[in-house]
Amino acid sequence: MVDDYDRVSGKISRDEFERRVQEKIKEFQGLLTREGAVSIIASELGVTQAKKPRDVTIKIADIQEGMSNIDMVGKVTRISEVKQFTRKTTGDAGRVMNVVLADETGSLRISLWDEQTEMPLAVGDVLRVTGGFAKKGFNGGIELSVTRRGAVEKSDAEVDVPVAKEERCSIADIQEGMSNI
Numbered sequence: 757m758v759d760d761y762d763r764v765s766g767k768i769s770r771d772e773f774e775r776r777v778q779e780k781i782k783e784f785q786g787l788l789t790r791e792g793a794v795s796i797i798a799s800e801l802g803v804t805q806a807k808k809p810r811d812v813t814i815k816i817a818d819i820q821e822g823m824s825n826i827d828m829v830g831k832v833t834r835i836s837e838v839k840q841f842t843r844k845t846t847g848d849a850g851r852v853m854n855v856v857l858a859d860e861t862g863s864l865r866i867s868l869w870d871e872q873t874e875m876p877l878a879v880g881d882v883l884r885v886t887g888g889f890a891k892k893g894f895n896g897g898i899e900l901s902v903t904r905r906g907a908v909e910k911s912d913a914e915v916d917v918p919v920a921k922e923e924r925c926s927i928a929d930i931q932e933g934m935s936n937i
Contacts, residue, residue, distance in 0.1 A: 760794045767801045785845060789889055792824050792903055799905070817861035819890050819898055826888035826900065830857030830864075831915040832881045838873045857883060857900075858917045865893060866900040872908055880919050884911040 761773050768776070780793035788796075813827045834856035841850050853873040855866050866885065868875070877883075887906020893899025902908055 760790070763794065763798045763803055764801055767803065773797070782845075785843070787889075787891070787901055788903070789822065789824050792889055795825070796903075796905065813884075815861040816857070816859050816864050819864065819900070821890055821892050821898055824889040824903075826890060827884070827886045828857075828859070828888065828900075829882060829884050829911055829913045829915060830859045831917050831919065832856070832877055832879050832883060833858045833863060833917070833919050835877055835879060855883075857885070859915055860917060864898050864900055866902070866908070867893075868902070868908060872902065875908065875910075882911045882913050882915050884909050884913065 761770050764773055776797050777790060777793045780796055781788050781790065784793075813829050814823075816828065816830065819826060819828070832855055836854040838851050838853045841852065842848070843850050851870050851873045853868045855868060855877065856863055857866055866888070885900065885902060885906070885908050887903045888900045889903060890898050890900055
């Protein structure tokens, strides 16, 4: 097993490294994996790692809880309203918007935070996500979040998935198995 301290040995002590990893995870309110924290700290210390080619992406069906540095392309099939909240740790205001992305292998929800919520989006747009990390989310499914060093941008890539039209019905008419209501 490779020791993640090896990336920064010679730059800071192991104790300082461990302290900074824990601080970074706390700063991201527990949403950052250890691997993500190590990458950020290495970058802050000027330690670079080889970049993977921009065209290497993962399919949604292959994304598993705990994976990080995910690059993927998906078609927007659903967009939630932007919700405002107050961060418990700092008291600062924040915004979050959830978007469902799909590719030929499946779909997942991605959370867009703060400035990312200002991107004009429409159902049917194709997005490229870089620097994502997967965690267990709503209803136990896999959800993707994007690190501060990650990005979400529109893409010209072709994603061949149909976009379902939303169904409107009264609450009394909702039945098990219905979706896009």
